[in-house]
Amino acid sequence: MRKNLFCGLLLFLICRVEAGEFVLVDQHRPCAVLVLPGEKYRAVLDDFNATLKTVCGTPLKIVEKAGRTERQIRFEIRPDADPRTEDAFSIEFPEEKTMVVKCSETSMVWALNHLLERFAGVRWLFPEKCGLSYLPLSKIALPVGKISEAPSFNIGRFIERSNSAFYPKAYFKPPIELNHALTDYVFPLKKYRETGFPPEIMPVLKGAKIKEPPNRTTPRGYWQPCYSNPAAVRIAVENILEYLKEHPEKTSISLSVNDCGGFCECRNCEHANGGRKYSQSEVYYKWVNAVAEAVASRVPKLILTANAYVQTAEPPSFKLHPNVIVNRTIDLYSCTDPATMRKHKETISEWSRKAAALGVWDYSWGHGYMMPRVYFRIQAEMLQFLHSKNVRVYFGENECFDCRDGGKTYLYSKLLWNIRSDPEEILAEWYERCAGKSAAPLLRKYYERWEEIFSSPEMRRTPWFESVGSTYMNWGKISHIYALRPGDLEELRGWIEDACRLAGNAQEKERLEWLRLHFNYMEALLKMYGAEFIPPEGVLSSSGQALALLNSFSKLPEYVTRKKKFAEQLKKEPVMGFYYRSPMYSKRMKLDEDVSTPILSQFETTLDFLDSPEVAAAVAKIAEDRAFPPSVRDIADALARSGSYKNIFPEGDMEQAFEKSNFRLIPEHRRTGSGILSSDFHFSGKKSFKIIPDEYSLVRLELPADPDSRYVAAFRTFVPEDPGRATLQYGAFPALNSHNQDWYILPRKKLSAGVWQKWTLFVRTNPKSNGINFYLFFRDFAPGKAVYVDDMRVVKAGKQAELSPR
Ligand SMILES: [Zn+2]
Structure with missing residues (x-):
């Protein structure tokens, strides 16, 4: 007691307190103590103290119990129970010498960040060590008065991935369940692997009811439960409740469909889906609603999520249960294209009339692009729009972020917390904090140039x-x-x-x-x-x-x-x-x-x-x-001396009918007289392969190939008359059991009339490949006009593949 009294006296002597002011530090000396609300919170307080010490040279003392006369910061912490409200906090002063932080386990950090940002001038600009911005201070104080804060995107704010210590500085919290997870706890693979899945929930695929997931290596994809079967509701609810019993801390469960399609084709599903073919939203969201209703009667606050994704992207004709959050995938960058922005805005608006709250999964990739992909204006405009349409979950898929992309992540984090703040001011602050007053305009210019490049007419031509x-821009x-x-x-x-x-x-x-x-x-x-x-x-x-x-x-x-x-x-x-x-x-x-x-x-x-x-x-x-x-x-040699290599696609001379060959015009594009061997024109021999593409035709070739090898392919095309705006795109990708292992968008090549044009490409297989898929896309031909393909050669590069050694 005596010691406490002495301390209090000492604090009083050092700290010059003005009326209505709560002083944390004065003359680089601590003027208040932090009252530890429990051992598990010590790390959070230590982290706060570390930043404080950097700014003003001293941490605050952490005590179990403060003396009555000591200036003190106490915490009233409520357990996290609901992602919708757990971020809110307030800072109050029941008496002049006592600050009380009322917060949840989650928002304790937000409250301390707030103190550091608002009253100690701290900013976390990016994850790197030098990302912490501050000016040395000798005094830190705040006016005695209530502060209340709650974020705009209250249910989810997260961008993966970076140094994990940075997430709290950006007010990011671990995301609610959003991923494809049906086989985790709704129809758990773990449970059914031994016993087999309940037959009632298994779908009819390609006309036959299946007994187990169709793809052995990917049991979580290529199939969906038979959503129209009442058993699919009952069993899902049982499994979810069982899971929650073991995981009472769970506040959200994902009902998102399995990846890669595989929707049930049974009569009941077809009927429940209102006869629609591609979109499965009617039958799927009926199931979601039924599960949500049953679960909510037992666990009223549990959030259930569903992804508006490919076949479930369109809103159904009815409203969803209020506990369901529908998550929409979008690449906000794509809104640099006005038509795409309009389309996204329409879909989001439509969804906002169907669901109480929405989420957005943004492909906000930075690295994965070789230049800073910044689009600050679009970022701000879209976030404001999304918030106005009840989007309350934001998830950014990025996988790597650091300082390279400038204020991009900073702008996200500040707007997600407070959507009413001015994006222009946020960026101005970032530039000034990052570079200082004189250099800020130049740094701004640097990033604005990158922003211009990413929305330039040239970019639109790539x-x-x-x-x-x-669904997302072709990152990587x-x-x-x-x-x-x-x-x-x-x-x-x-x-x-x-x-x-x-x-x-x-x-x-x-x-x-x-x-x-x-x-x-x-x-x-x-x-x-x-x-x-x-x-x-x-x-x-x-x-x-x-x-x-x-x-x-x-x-x-x-x-x-x-x-x-x-x-x-x-x-x-x-x-x-x-x-x-x-x-x-x-x-x-x-x-x-x-x-x-x-x-x-x-x-x-x-x-x-x-x-x-x-x-x-x-x-x-x-x-x-x-x-x-x-x-x-090796590649150069295979190109320069192609004739001395073995053609692994001998039918490419287009002289004999393809009996078992994997070279074919895609069936939907087979018009009369198209996709046949013809003697109209030829480059060598007597025939060539004739295609009448009209608007669009795709020719595919599948060839077996060795893993980790390089192949060179060449072929020729001939168009007898002026092809107008017709184009050819071609390319080859490594494949495993005929499935592409990679994909990117191929350049469009113009065709010239009356010459046999030669096209060449090479492709590298990866260690797991066993084939190559070739694609020839012919687009925008005038109706009925033909193009001919001849002399297709595919050779394996590398010395061992030559016919005879040099
Ligand atoms: Zn079905």
Whole structure:
């Protein structure tokens, strides 16, 4: 008691307290104590103290019990019980010397973050070590008065993935259940693996009722329960309640469909679905409602989620149970396209009339793209719209985020907490906090240039942008970099270099050094992939261009050295380095990628010009040049001396009827006179394969192939008359049992009349492949007009595949 009295007196002497003020720290000395609400909260208080000490040189003392006269911060913590309300907190002052934080287990951190941000000037700009922004302070105080806070997106705010210590700084909390999880606890695989699934719930697929999941290696996909069967409701409810008994802490359960389709074709399901063929929303959401109703009578607050995804993407004709949150997948970036934005807004509006609350699963990928994919204005506009339509769950699929994409994550986190805040002010604060007052406008310019590039007309012309209408943009594929015009990188370098020069204090300088390092790394990588040289469409326009590109390979060693140096520096970052050294980040950021990958990616764009003697000679030279990796030389050799390799698709000469061949025109596109061998025209022999594509025809070829190998393929096409706006897209992908293992959007090639055009490609199989799938898409032909294919050759690259050794 005496000691406490003494302490109180000492605090009183040091702390200059003004009327109506609660002082935490004065003259770098603590003026209040933190009353530990329980041992399990010590780590949270330690974390708060660590930041406080950084800012003002002292932590606050943590005590089990405070003296009556001590200035103290107490906590009243309610258990987390409902994701809808657990984020709210208030800070109150029952008397001048006592601050009470009323919070949940979850929102205790939000309250402490709030104190640090609002009254100690702290900002967490990004996960890296230098992401913490502050000014040293000697005094930290706040006015005595009630503070109440609750987030706008109250049920879910999360972007995966980064350093986990950063999530609380961004007010992210672990997401509610959103994934495909039917086989986890609704119809648990674990339970039925031994006994078999109840026969009543198994679907009719391709005309026959199945007994077990159709795909042995993926038992969680390719089938759905027979949703119209009352047993599918009863058994689901029993299993969910049983699961909750063992996991009473669970606040949400996902009812999302199994992945990859497999909807029941029985008469009852067909009837319950109102005869609709593709969309299964009627039958599925009826089941969801029935399960929700039964579960809610026992566990009234449990949240049930469903994904509006592929066959269940359309809203049903009826309203959903109020406990059901429907989650919609969307790539907010795709809303840079006005028509796509309109479409998304319409669907979300329609859903908001059917469900009490909605969620959004955003493919907000940063890395996975080779440049900062930023779209701040669209981000803000869409988040505001989504909130106005009762979206209360936001989940960003990103897999890797750090400082490279500037204020993107910061803007998300601030708007998710308070959708009424001004996006422009949030970004202005980010730039100023990051770089300091003088450098902020330059840093802003740097990111605004990236934003412009990502919404430029050039970007819209890239093959990547064709995915704008898909469930998500085609992340991980490179053609987005072809939107860069010559000089873009130099301009961007100017902005980031100038910002570096003008950065103010040590914190700001350090942050800009990391941003510049990311730029340096990106620039070297982008150049290795032919950015600024290859046109947006990914198609070169002349043999001269192809030759110039092949000659530019002489500059590669310089970029390779630079890239390697910057990659090693990135891996040393104290927080993110750990992740950069991991296989996932390394793959996404291409940190340790073999140099043959970018070379072959560029090489591929020159293949349309192999008929040019100069280009052919340059390719033959690469085959002999030991400066290139062996895999590149193997490909070059297979291209240059194709005739001396064995054709593994001998029927490609198009002379004899395909009896057992896997080369075929897709059945839906078989019009009279199309998909046949014809003697109208030929390149060699007497015949060729004739197609009358009309608007769209697809020709497919499946060939067996060895794992981890490279193949080169070539074929020729002929159109007798002016093809107008007709195009050809072709490509090949590694496959396992005929299923593609990879996919990306192929460039569109223009066709010329009266010549046998040669098209060439190569493909690499992966360690698990046993085949290759080839695709030839013919689009936008005038009705009835034909195209002919001849001389298709597929050879395996590599010395052992040659017919005779050199
Ligand atoms: Zn059925």
